[in-house]
Amino acid sequence: MDQIDLILDKTNGGLKVFQEYLGKTVAPGVKFKNPFYDDTRASCNLYYGKKCGRYFLVDFGDSTLRGDCFWFVARWENLDAKNDFDEILRLIDRKLCLNIFDDRKPILASNNSKPVVVLANDHQNVPSKELPFEIVTNASLSQLDLQYWGQYGIDSATLAKFSVVSVKAFHSRRSDGTPYSICDDGHPFFGYFFNEGKGVKIYRPGQQMRFVYAGHLPHPYVFGLNQLPPTGDVLYITGGEKDVLSLSSHGFHTICLNSETAKVPENLLPSLRERFSHIAILYDMDDTGRKESANRMNELKEHDCPSVLNIELPLCGSKQEKDISDFFRLGHTVDELKDLTEEAITKQCQSYHRMR
Template sequence: MLRKEEILERTSNGLSVFKHYVPGNWRIGRNFLNPLYEDNKASCNIYFDRRSGIYKMKDFGNDNYSGDCFFFVGQLKGLDCNNSMDFIKILETIDRDLGLGLTTSNPIPVTRTSCRIVDDIPEETPEKESKPYQFREQKFPLAELMYWQQYGITPEVLELYKVCSLRDFQSITADGTPFTYTSSVTEPMYGYKNKRYIKLYRPFSKTRFLYGGNFGENYCFGLEQLPAKGDTLFITGGEKDVMSLAAHGFHAICFNSETVAIPPTLIYKLTFRFKHIILLYDTDKTGKESARKQEKQLEEFGIKRLLLPLSGTKEEKDISDYFKAGNTREDFLKLFIEFLDNLYSDTLIMLKSCEIDFNNP
């Protein structure tokens, strides 16, 4: 039976797979257009991940298209890496297309070039280029305040989390072409500000998110607003969810997207500050899959996931939509308490079987 370790051993830790399937004269660590979709901005590159010891692809424009060589081939062939049968097909496809000979019991010899390639790569992760940018703020128009208010987010919460209304924003594309976005009644524009960067949120535009500056790989919204100690911390899918929870009296943070790997070192530190750390992702397919994956990867820290009673449609999938639908703090608190009751009752049932009968040891 094919094993992915065999393929990685014979493809320079996955690099040869990318070289076979990714068109063009791309280079390691240099941005190029992602072939998995109609990409018009070169914000994707191949890099060596020293933690896993393999080559991976990172798409800064859309993290849903980031992954290792098996994920990439799966996307090309319409196969799901998380499905065992599909994964076998992916392995067979790579073996056949690259002529590795693993299924014919006549494998190609392993050369030493793979080791030299790895040693020559100093970067553990690709560096995200710092984009120059300028913007002008404006006072929140009433219509924009009403937009945030439907999620329970007040002007005080917006100020606390350093959210501003933007009149315009100027930056450059990946190829150096300057561009300007201007706010309008139909396409408002907001900024999540930081000293080193700004992340734009355009809820009604085709390009909803973009950034200026460089927030690196450690973007975590809401972290500096957390108290020193607390009972429960929710990890959500986006900035609006963080503020909506905060407006209803709950502590929350989010990373750049639901598919980004959550840093274990940060979670380890947060376990000393919070009794419960709960994943509260979107109820659509991507959110559910990401929550399951994150829960498994952070299992050692006791991280659990809570699924909201929402349909998973575009209009009804996250905690912001939950509050927008008229649910109150008390409603969510009741939902969370029921979640804890079920969680700990299952744990107590398992512990029951381990009890000692002292009358009949």
């Protein structure tokens, strides 16, 4: 058996993993509220897939929120299910004491605020838990730091504007209360501060565990919202913080969500519609980015956003050539992005006139 099959075998198809996080009272046939958003009705259930031999969380109120125990842990711990999969397996192994991995590689998974699960008959308002943290920052950006950001056209003024700092050491606790530390090892090591330093998202480019969250972060998570002007022509919704920084450094208005799979918060849409003439989706050019770009387009149109654009970059979609940061790193220019945006606006206008 490989490690995935071993975990499924030892956890009854993943059922014990769900119960470890959501509580023993969560079981097949018991409806509960989705812990990942403010669910007003108990619309979730655990469903057993006989063909694959594993349990799935199914939300009948939102068909996009469906997955097995590995998907669930990735979302709960704010990990990337694709890029951090080995860490997800190790986290499950350690949390449930399965002893599948015989090494002691540290697990750095963390989250700023763990969701809570509410059963159908449970009306108690349980407060979420924020993980404490201590951080030691460097007095200034090093030459290595500036070189890293500079390849994407990101300058020190933009980093200061978005409260990005160079980190020397970071101390926090995992969801089970176990303390851990991450120290500077000579590689780029940054923190995105939120709420006047009360929350932080750690970013370590090129490392296996790139992101760690702690403290009080905005809910919902929208990076760049406070830096937007009162009004503007085009707002770009892009894939990640680095993309926001790169776009902003080149003079564009932009925000990102917690991931490309996240929906634009409904309570934010009226403000964005009023403040900007066009909302452009500018996601990665890989399969996931293209799929989620189409999903965001449909969602925004359903909420009567008057001008929604889909910007496709002339990139191949590989790991080194897929997002707007890569676009600028590879030598493409501001004028090229403006041309792509104008083409999208023209295409939308032509489509509108054909419909009329």
